[in-house]
Amino acid sequence: MPKDHGIGASQKRREDVRFLTGAGQYTDDINVHGQAYVCFLRSDVAHGRINKVDTAEAEAMPGVVRIFTGADFEGVGGLPCGWQVTDRFGQPMKEPAHPVLARGKVRHVGDPIAAVVADSLEEARNAAEAIVLDIEELPAAVNMKAALEAGAPRVHDDLSDNLCYDWGFVEDNRDAVDAAIKAAAHVTTLELVNQRLVANPMEPRVAVGDFNRATGDSTLYTTSQNPHVIRLLMGAFVLGIPEHKLRVVAPDVGGGFGSKIFHYAEEAFCTFAAKAINRPVKWTSSRAEAFLSDAQGRDHVTKIELALDKDNNFTAIRTSTLANMGAYLSTFASSVPTWLHGTLMAGNYKTPLIYVNVKAVFTNTVPVDAYRGAGRPEATFQLERVIDKAARELGVDPIALRRQNFITQFPYATPVAVEYDTGNYVATMDRLEEIADLSGFAARRKASEAKGMLRGLGVNCYIEACGIAPSNLVGQLGARAGLYDAATVRVNATGSISVMVGAHSHGQGHETVFPQVIAEMLGIDESMVEIVHGDSSKIPFGMGTYGSRSLAVCGSAMVRATEKIINKSKKIAAHMMEAAEADIELKDGKFSVAGTDKSVAWGDVTLAAYVPHNYPLEDIEPGLEETAFYDPSNFTYPSGAYACEVEVDPGTGKVTIEKFAAVDDFGNVVNPMIVEGQVHGGIGQGIGQALLENCVYDENGQLLSASFMDYAMPRASDVPFYQVDHSCATPCTHNPLGVKGCGEAGAIGSPPSVVNAVIDALQSGGHNVTHIDMPVSPHRVWQAMNG
Amino acid sequence: MYSFDFVRPATLDEAVAALAGEEAQALGGGQTLIPTLKQRLASPATLVSLGGIAALKGVSSSGGTLTVGGGTTHGTVAAEAASVYPALAKLAGNIGDPAVRNRGTIGGSLANNDPSACYPSAVLASNATVVTNTREIAADDYFQGLFTTALEPGEIITAVKFPVPQKAAYIKFEQPASRFALVGVFVAKGADGVRVAVTGASEGGVFRWSEAEAALSSNFSAGALDGLSASADGLINDLHGSAAYRAHLIGVLTKRAVAAAG
């Protein structure tokens, strides 16, 4: 019987009632009395010197309240980067200024130059069109290789070149890796592009700034995955507002996928402008603006070499990557191609020597930062593609080659600084072979061929490091923030519970899952527990949601706080039943004295805490509310094995996904249905990257894929019915729930198997194709087939 | 959007009169025009909705001719032309998504003449006649290049008359993002021979592939096209496909259309 209650129950998402019936409260639903509207005038050239921004005519237009330009932000800080990377030579990365409104130069199409605040949006737009710009267009640095060449246009005049950093990891391994590659029996080399993506959450970004003249308090309502992080960055680094005078609220958020982690100029602008004009200020991004101003994802160009000995054991991996930062360093941009990427290069395999080199490059394009998986999909893709290529070159079965090199002993210290606590890659692969019916593939291939189609099978494994992150470790690596999380469990007098959490739910289902954990611990019904999140004035200082961290980190804080609640309530129950505290047991929402029939109900104890007439006041305080902060001792390491079967139409090059199976080890699972949903969504995005999505700039830095007419999002008909399995669970050893995190796995694990399958299909048709860059569009497949 | 006046006449005459006004523009289903207005890429003074004119709507057939009113939605054509001209109904049923099909009209599509739109290929391959408030225009004269047609300013498409072919099929290969035609081929075998119209491929908009027509007129089978290849000259080269790829697709899709036509 599947559980219908507590941990392990597939409870339906309680938040869906409001989302699916139009009762969600998104940031754009927030309208503050008297608000004015902002229209940003954005650069239409990728690189240019601002000679003059003439607002005189625009200022006189109807409805205009005030027009701001870069000059209005002279005394204001720039947008900070939250992670300092140290390069191979011990030098800090280059960190150019990132002004709220452009000053001196514009550096990408979409860079905000001026902001018109007016009584209505139409009036703001009209006035923005009347601003006269004198911008001298400069040659743009777009292609990363070209941007690094001597004499390339410089994105930032005050930097010597466009190189942000040249990072080596593990630098001390460099020579040993070179030697191992020289000595190898076989080396497989693959050059590839992990293309730039646009996150495109369904809800575009919105910011509403409000200033209370009576109290001097500022409030920002914003579409954020981490309101406290925004309060910290914007308050401390940009606007100089102390925490107690700044409230940041992220209400219902319609998807983020990473793009809503970062602190954006528009947030700082609305908060600043509301005070400057003493009136609330609202900005709602259009979809067109989102393409030009939301941080984009991926954009790596990589060469990877895999060395093997004569018995096909992996002996070394060497990679060199160019990573695009775009025009400015977004909040966590510098960490993505380094610590979230290099540390993953061991994958599921016991390769003794690894060296990763990453050069981060400034270009005249929209800033790039974390996008679902962030660095880990890039690592997984290169590793799992090069292994497949090696298997073909060596004439061995790609699954057998993987199995032979699997890590089998845990804990396992990789040569890239992390230690995997648990995993069982053999069992995961066994299960995959079973649920994907790999033994039936040959027959399915025959059936496809009979229809004139080529059929291919692609398999890959993945490992990810999530549950971000141990603060002391990431501090050593350059993080400028801690990455713990926090929860306050407030038990009310009648026994109902409000839990204030630092994690933020924008599609993950926390409001359903977190109560299941408390219900399990206390033996009460989930309906008695409510999750409060998203408002810095209500929740403790937690770091928000990204990096598949919510349950592993914030959930752990909630468990710790609940344990404190249990301890205290046992003391109260002991007093009420005149028994020894050590004899008190809590089960099914009842406290009883071991070995007796004496008991008091949960609600009796909670009421006693708030109406302490008969209460051990001399020993404990009244009330029942506890807070815990939890800082993980390690990352968590979900892993999995995925299989994809495709059909390729040899006439057109079109790829259709026929089957997709995913076996994931997420450790313990609290709500299997939600976990499956997360995997489905992740694979959908992975298939989007593998087959469809492509963010393309022309040589002048104009975005060619600037709308859904040219940027292909995956739709329902592009994805198959998935087979998803998480039965091979090896619980995490270092957090109280034994959970690992499941939010990014699908996006990390799926692209390589899709591309591996396409290559397999083409080879079965006699085409000697060894690689196709993503997206594997019909056009590219056709080109590959026709050499 | 910039502000504009809006009128919704009930008769064709009123609409013609309204369109004679300064900077007036017809509004069909708005599936192309409204997004253009939202992006402030057009600024008509008056929008004249054709949606209130009953005479422009509906599908009828007699004597081997299917007549589709200029204001008929793709959804209506998909449903009501299915028994008489299934290839046309199928084409209409694959335009955009349900919301687009329930608003977008054949008149709007043909007036716009997007080089990647589906309907122009059906009109050209069927040798249909575009009927307006002032005249009848043969398909071969109607399409005049990218977003360009024989329509005069203020002229309204009131109907399209399709001679129903003996055999016909449309194969659309979708551009992955927009799902308009990256290349679409409409093949129609009528009393006077075979016509093959290609959309999505050419910088000049929809066109007839005469070599294929000649080959198919003497032998209506996919095999008749063996060895024929479309020229890449003047074909579109963009993010989604090179000119050479589009030329290749023309060949593949024409064969598939012939096979589908039976």
Ligand SMILES: Cc1cc2nc3c(=O)[nH]c(=O)nc-3n(C[C@H](O)[C@H](O)[C@H](O)COP(=O)(O)OP(=O)(O)OC[C@H]3O[C@@H](n4cnc5c(N)ncnc54)[C@H](O)[C@@H]3O)c2cc1C
């Ligand atoms: C998401 C999406 C997907 C789409 N996919 C496809 C597709 O796959 N294939 C495809 O072919 N099309 C596609 N379209 C376009 C769609 O078919 C439009 O409906 C069509 O192009 C315009 O028709 P409309 O009635 O909406 O015209 P409107 O947008 O109202 O008008 C378009 C132009 O035609 C003029 N006009 C309108 N009606 C008349 C008339 N009766 N006489 C003279 N001029 C007139 C208007 O003045 C305007 O200039 C898609 C559109 C969208 C939004």
